[in-house]
Amino acid sequence: xxxxxxxxxPDKSVILHKGKEKAVKNRHHWIFSGAVxxxxxxxxxxxxxxxxxxxxxxxxAYFNKRCxxxxxxxxxxxxxxxxxxxxxxxxxIARRRPFFGAETNAFRLVNGEGDAVPGLVxxxxxxxxxxxxxxxxxxxxxxxxxxxxxxRLAPRSIYEKSNLPSRREEGLRDSEGxxxxxxxxxxxxxxxxxxxxxxxxxxxxxxxxxxQRENRRLAESWARGRTVLNCFSYTGAFSVFALKGGxxxxxxxxxxxxxxxxARENCRLNGFExxxxxxxxxxxxxxxxxxxxxxxxxxxxxxxxxxKKIEVVPACRGYKDIHRIVFQKIPxxxxxxxxxxxxxxxxxxxxxxxxxxxxxxxxxxRILQRHHQAYDHPINIYQPESDxxxxxxxxxx
Numbered sequence: 509x510x511x512x513x514x515x516x517x518p519d520k521s522v523i524l525h526k527g528k529e530k531a532v533k534n535r536h537h538w539i540f541s542g543a544v545x546x547x548x549x550x551x552x553x554x555x556x557x558x559x560x561x562x563x564x565x566x567x568x569a570y571f572n573k574r575c576x577x578x579x580x581x582x583x584x585x586x587x588x589x590x591x592x593x594x595x596x597x598x599x600x601i602a603r604r605r606p607f608f609g610a611e612t613n614a615f616r617l618v619n620g621e622g623d624a625v626p627g628l629v630x631x632x633x634x635x636x637x638x639x640x641x642x643x644x645x646x647x648x649x650x651x652x653x654x655x656x657x658x659x660r661l662a663p664r665s666i667y668e669k670s671n672l673p674s675r676r677e678e679g680l681r682d683s684e685g686x687x688x689x690x691x692x693x694x695x696x697x698x699x700x701x702x703x704x705x706x707x708x709x710x711x712x713x714x715x716x717x718x719x720q721r722e723n724r725r726l727a728e729s730w731a732r733g734r735t736v737l738n739c740f741s742y743t744g745a746f747s748v749f750a751l752k753g754g755x756x757x758x759x760x761x762x763x764x765x766x767x768x769x770x771a772r773e774n775c776r777l778n779g780f781e782x783x784x785x786x787x788x789x790x791x792x793x794x795x796x797x798x799x800x801x802x803x804x805x806x807x808x809x810x811x812x813x814x815x816k817k818i819e820v821v822p823a824c825r826g827y828k829d830i831h832r833i834v835f836q837k838i839p840x841x842x843x844x845x846x847x848x849x850x851x852x853x854x855x856x857x858x859x860x861x862x863x864x865x866x867x868x869x870x871x872x873x874r875i876l877q878r879h880h881q882a883y884d885h886p887i888n889i890y891q892p893e894s895d896x897x898x899x900x901x902x903x904x905x
Contacts, residue, residue, distance in 0.1 A: 520548050520556070520557065521548065521556065521557040521558065521559045521565075522539075522544060522546070522547055522548070522556050522557070522558050522559070522569070522571060522579065523544070523545045523546045523547075523559050523560075523561060524539070524543050524544060524545055524558065524559070524560055524561060524566075525542075525543055525544070525545045525561060526545075526560075526561040526562075527561075528542075528543035528544075528545075528561075529560040529561070529564070529566055531543070532558060532566045532567065532581060532584070533566065534890055535581075535584055535890040535891075536581075536890050536891055537569075537580050537581045537621045537624070537626045537888075537890075537891055538577045538579070538580060538581075538626075538891075538893075539558070539569060539571075539577070539578055539579035539580070539581070540576060540577060540578065541575070541576055541577075541578040544578060544579075545561060547571070547573070550571065552571070552572045552573055552574065552644055552679065553570060553571075553572060553644040553645045553647065553648040554570060554571060554645075554648075555568055555569070555570050555582065555589045555645070556568065556569060556570070556571055556579075558579065558581070565586070566584070567581055567582075567583045567584040567585060568581070568582050568583045568588075568589040568592070569581045569582060569645075570582060570589075570627075570643070570644075570645025570646070570648070570649075571645070572643070572644045572645060572678055572679070574677065574678070574679055575677050575678060576677075580626035580627060580643060580645060581626070582626070582645075590649075590652060593625065593649065593652070593653070593656075594656055596623060596624045596625045597618060597625065597653070597656055597657070597660070598660070599623070599624075600617060600618045600619070600623040600625065601617060601660060601661070603623075603886070604616075604617060604884055607883065607884070608884075610698075611698060611700055611701045612698055612699050612700055612701075612721075613632070613633075613634045613697055613698050614631070614632060614633045614634065614697035614698070614699055614704075614706075614716060614718060615631070615632055615718055615721075615882075615884040616629070616630070616631050616632075616718050616719070616882075616884040616885050617630040617631060617632045617637070617884075618630040619884070619885050619886055619894070620642075620894065621888050621891045621893065621894045622885060622886040622887055622888050622891070622894040623886060623888075624888065626643065626645075626646070627641060627642050627643030627645060627646030627647075628640075628641060628642075628646050628653060629641075629642075629714065630653075630657065631714040631715065631716075631718060632661075632663075633695045633697050633706050633708075633715060633716070634695055634696070634697055634698075635663055635664040635665075635695075636663060636664055636665045636666075636667065636692050636695045636708070637657060637661070637663045637665070637666045637667070638666075638667050638668070638669055638708065638714040638715055639653070639654070639657075639666060639667070639668050639669075639670070639687065640668070640669055640670050640672065640713075640714055641668070641670045641675075641683070642670070642672045642674045642675060642678070643674075643675075643678050643680075644678045644679060644680055647670075647678075647680060647683075650687075654666055654687050654688055657688075658688055658689075663688070663689060664689050664690055664692065665686065665688065665689040665690045665691070665692040666686075666687040666688040666689060667684075667685070667686055667687065667692065667708050668683055668684055668685055668686075668687050669684050669708070669711070669713070669714050669715070670682060670683040670684065671683075671684060673815060684709070692708065693707065693708055693709055694706065694707050694708070695708065696777075697716065699721060699724070699745070700721070700724075700725060700749075702748055702749065702752060702778050703774070703777040703778055704716065704743065704745060704748070704774050704777070705743070705770055705773055705774060705777070706743075707766075707770060710766055712742060712767075712811075716743070716745070717742065717745065717809075718882060718884065718885070719849075719881040719882050719885045719897055720745070720746070720809065720847075720881075720882065720897075721882040721884075722879075722882050722883070723845070723847070723879050723882075723899060724745055724746055724749040725749065726845070726877070726879070726901065727746050727749050727750050727753065727805075727807060727845055728749040728750060728752050728753035729753060730753070730805065730843060730845075730901070731749070731750035731751070731752075731753035731754060731755040731758075731805060732753055732754035732755070733754060733755075733756060734750075734755055734756065734803075734804050734805040734843070735755070735756050735757050735802065735803045735804055735805065736750040736755045736757065736758040736759065736803060736805045736806075736807065737758075737759050737761065737801065737803040737805070737806045737807070738750070738758060738759065738760045738761065738807045738809075739761050739792045739795075739796070739806065739807060739808050739809070739810070740761070740762060740792055740808070740809050740810045740811065741760035741761055741762045741767070741768070741771055741807075741809075742762060742764070742767050742771070742809075743767050743768075743770040743771050743774055744760045744767075744768070744770070744771025744772075744774050744775060744787075745774070746758075746807045746809065747759075747760045747771060747775065747785070748774050748775060748778050748780060750805070750807075751775070751778070751780040751785070752778070752780075755805070756784070757782070757784040757785050757786075758780075758785050759785060759786045759787070759788065759803070760785075760786075760787050760788070761787075761788040761790055761792050761795050762788075762789070762790075762792070763789065763790065763791060763792070764789070765789045768787040768788075768789055771787055772787055792810070792830075793829070793830060793833075796830065796833045796834060796837070797833060800837065801834065801837040801838050802839075803838060803842070804838065804839055804841065804842040804843065805842065805843045805844075805845075806834055806838060806842065806843070806844050806845070807844075807845045807846075808830060808831070808834070808844065808845070808846040808847065809845075809846075809847045810826075810830070810847075810848075811849070812848075812849050812850040812851075813826045813827060813848070813850050813853070814850040814851075814852045814853050815850070816852070817852050819852070820850075820852050820853060820857075823850055823852070823853055824853065824857065824861050827848065827853070827858065827861045827862075827865075828861045828862075828864050828865045828868075829865075831844075831846065831861070831862050831865035831866070831869075832865040832868050832869050835865055835866055835869035835871045835873065835904060836869045836871070838904055840904070840905050841903075841904075841905070842903075842904045843876075843901065843902065843903060843904070844873075844900075844901075844902040844904060845879075845899065845900075845901050845902070846862070846899055846900055846902065847879070847897060847898070847899035848897075848898055848899070849896055849897050850896070851893065851895075851896040854898070855878070855898040858898055858900075859875075859900070862900065862902070871904055871905065872904070872905035873902050873903070873904050873905070874902065874903045874905075875900050875901070875902060876900075876901040876902065876903050877900070877901040878898070878899070878900055879897075879898070879899035879900065879901070880895070880897055880898060880899070881895075881896065881897040885897075
């Protein structure tokens with residue numbers, strides 16, 4: 509017997525084509541425009557009930573007619589959408605409590621669809637929250653979200669950094685600035701006992717690459733006695749962890765002078781101010797091509813080379829080039845820790861690209877370990893698109 513909802517009749521609902529309700533019933537949050545049979549009159553960003561072609565009530569989503577992903581589910585049952593949103597925020601907060609404390613006070617609090625809250629990311633940096641919104645529907649719920657976070661966590665500050673390319677399709681401009689509390693520009697955080705400065709207004713993403721936490725610990729465990737080159741280093745977190753692990757030196761290379769200033773500061777904060785560690789403001793591809801690589805541990809953590817599906821081929825070309833250059837130049841017995849955060853380049857394709865680079869460089873390369881995003885960036889089993897970070901620890905003969 510089909511479910512009904514008396515306060516939202518079919519005339520006010522989004523109706524899906526026959527057979528297109530399967531993804532929603534499987535608790536996938538996205539509704540593509542081609543799945544929609546009919547729409548009521550509504551303002552973009554509105555919350556609307558969703559029904560199958562037979563009239564079965566499926567839940568509530570917010571909708572935007574200008575997007576290929578026209579709807580995103582907020583509730584898969586009769587729970588009112590705002591109550592469902594609060595429930596998922598509460599669950600996301602509760603999931604993190606067992607894992608963070610005195611040694612680590614920076615982590616992802618809400619991970620979009622990974623936490624069943626589409627369009628919303630919330631990162632915690634000590635007593636400061638940074639909020640990132642990618643969709644019009646969530647933009648219209650922003651004040652509700654901020655109020656919910658204030659009531660639950662009483663943060664010193666909530667700062668917004670919504671500057672994602674996806675906002676263009678949604679019809680949104682970038683939005684950045686203070687949403688609640690004090691105006692905090694820099695905050696010092698702890699990650700596994702090490703100290704880092706996060707410069708909120710001048711940072712990439714929300715401020716710090718929290719998704720690499722476990723991989724930085726892994727770099728620490730392999731660094732003893734090695735000379736490290738941290739490529740695309742940003743503010744030097746991999747370098748600091750490598751030095752903590754006993755690296756002989758850790759050089760950092762990035763295009764951003766400001767990021768490398770913070771990398772120097774982060775090294776100093778943790779007692780690793782040493783003339784043997786160098787900071788290169790440079791294009792990493794040029795640096796690798798133009799220099800002898802007398803390093804036996806190289807970390808490659810570039811930005812996403814493919815932000816759209818049509819960019820996969822040039823992205824793979826870039827990944828292959830950078831690995832081939834490294835493989836050609838590094839000494840035998842070296843380690844390479846390499847990552848791709850491009851969702852459209854999956855793990856199998858990334859491994860194939862590395863194989864091609866190794867073949868062209870005529871080097872024997874072995875995979876020692878595979879890596880994924882940190883556990884505060886959960887992957888929704890119903891939403892595989894929330895899995896984006898993949899990486900390998902390689903041994904190069």
